[in-house]
Amino acid sequence: ESDACFSSVSIYSVALTVYVVIILIMSILNGAKLAFDIGAYDGGKAQEMLTAGVNKLVCIEANPHTFQKLTAKFAHDNRVTLVNSIMCDEDTPSKEFFCSRMHPPISTANSRFVTESRFSNKADENNVPYTWDETVSVKSKTLDSLVSEYGVPDFVKIDVEGNEFAVMSGFNKFLEHTLLTFEFHEEFEDVGIECVEHLYKLGYNKFGLINGDDINEFPRKYHTKSDFLDRINQAFPSQSKEFFGMVFIKYE
Numbered sequence: 095e096s097d098a099c100f101s102s103v104s105i106y107s108v109a110l111t112v113y114v115v116i117i118l119i120m121s122i123l124n125g126a127k128l129a130f131d132i133g134a135y136d137g138g139k140a141q142e143m144l145t146a147g148v149n150k151l152v153c154i155e156a157n158p159h160t161f162q163k164l165t166a167k168f169a170h171d172n173r174v175t176l177v178n179s180i181m182c183d184e185d186t187p188s189k190e191f192f193c194s195r196m197h198p199p200i201s202t203a204n205s206r207f208v209t210e211s212r213f214s215n216k217a218d219e220n221n222v223p224y225t226w227d228e229t230v231s232v233k234s235k236t237l238d239s240l241v242s243e244y245g246v247p248d249f250v251k252i253d254v255e256g257n258e259f260a261v262m263s264g265f266n267k268f269l270e271h272t273l274l275t276f277e278f279h280e281e282f283e284d285v286g287i288e289c290v291e292h293l294y295k296l297g298y299n300k301f302g303l304i305n306g307d308d309i310n311e312f313p314r315k316y317h318t319k320s321d322f323l324d325r326i327n328q329a330f331p332s333q334s335k336e337f338f339g340m341v342f343i344k345y346e
Contacts, residue, residue, distance in 0.1 A: 097315050099303045099339070100325045122273070122312060123148050126248035130240060132181050132261060133253035133277075135160055135199060137167045139309045143249075144173060152244050156180040156191050156232050156254075157201045175244065180234040181254065183263035189234040192226040200224060200255055203234075207256030212281055212336050236264030252276040253307065259288045268297040273344050277307060280330055280337040287323060293343050294319045302342040313342050 123129065124147035131140045134153035143151055153168070154177045155161045161178045168174040180189050180203045192208055193201045200213050208214065213224035241247070246269050252261050258276045274293070278286040290301055301322035302313025317325065330337065 097303075097317070097325060099305055099313065100329045122146075123249055125149070128152070128245055128247045129249040129251070130154065130237075130244075130247045131251050132237075133251075133255070134164055135253070136163045139251065139253075139307075140164075140168070140174065142309045143251075144171075148249070149173065151175070152177060152240065152247075154179055154181055154235075154240070156203060157193055157198060158230060158232065159193065159195070160198050160201070177235070177240075178232065180232050180257075181237060181240070181252075181264065182234045182257065182260040183236060184234060185236055185239050186234045188231040191230050191232045193228040193230055194224065194226050195228055196222055197224055201226070202255035202257060203232075203260065204254075204256040207282075210281065211256060211279065237261060238264055238266055241267060241269070247272055250274045251309075256282050256285065258282075259285045259292070262289045262292045265292075266296065268345075270297075270345050273342065274298075275340045275342045278303065278337075278339050278341045280332060280335060283326065283330055286341060287326065290319060290323065290341065290343070298343045298345050300344050300346050303339055304342070305337070305339045307338070307340050316342070316344065316346075 123143060126148045128150045129143055129148045131151060131153045134140050134155045140151055140153050150173055152175045153164060155164050158178060164176055168176060180191055191203050208226045217223045250272060252258055254261060276289055300316035301319060302316040304311045304313055
């Protein structure tokens with residue numbers, strides 16, 4: 095059976111929504127006792143999770159400037175716990191984080207993202223250059239530590255601009271009933287593959303992909319690890335060479 099998302103990668107100009115069966119997030123997250131939003135940015139997707147019915151949400155954001163906005167948004171919401179931290183492969187009191195003051199969403203803990211991403215040495219539609227013009231020190235935590243501190247989540251969303259494998263390297267628990275998703279950038283296909291391989295070794299065995307990062311979309315079809323990686327290999331490079339989406343991982 096063909097997979098709508100992988101098929102659409104080769105004809106990237108065609109809207110994915112023509113092919114993907116959209117499952118309302120409420121059908122998956124409604125009643126979830128706990129979710130982690132790693133790379134919460136300004137809390138937009140966090141708010142959607144709460145609206146969907148998530149009972150408790152831990153939002154982790156490394157950028158101290160963006161974290162202030164997150165705090166203002168959820169300061170009086172007792173369903174939300176806020177953590178100003180880099181998520182990576184070790185718990186440390188201080189780690190470098192590269193902020194983009196003009197384009198905060200591309201701030202990252204991964205120096206490779208600064209030099210090799212689709213934003214490197216380019217400008218936006220208003221001809222404002224993409225730059226990482228401030229380096230700050232932020233504490234770091236592992237996903238294992240987060241689970242130990244807050245409990246086993248039903249859902250984990252990871253959107254950390256190229257630092258996904260560092261997050262996965264700090265995750266060594268097999269949480270049988272947890273659905274995970276991480277952002278996939280075509281130019282960092284190797285990072286995505288490393289994440290898949292790591293999670294497979296932990297025990298996860300089903301993998302899916304959607305185009306973009308709409309919190310209301312989930313894969314129509316999941317694949318075995320070998321089939322999923324074969325499809326990744328066949329789909330990329332895409333015509334645009336700038337595909338990004340979300341990889342979903344589960345056990346069944």
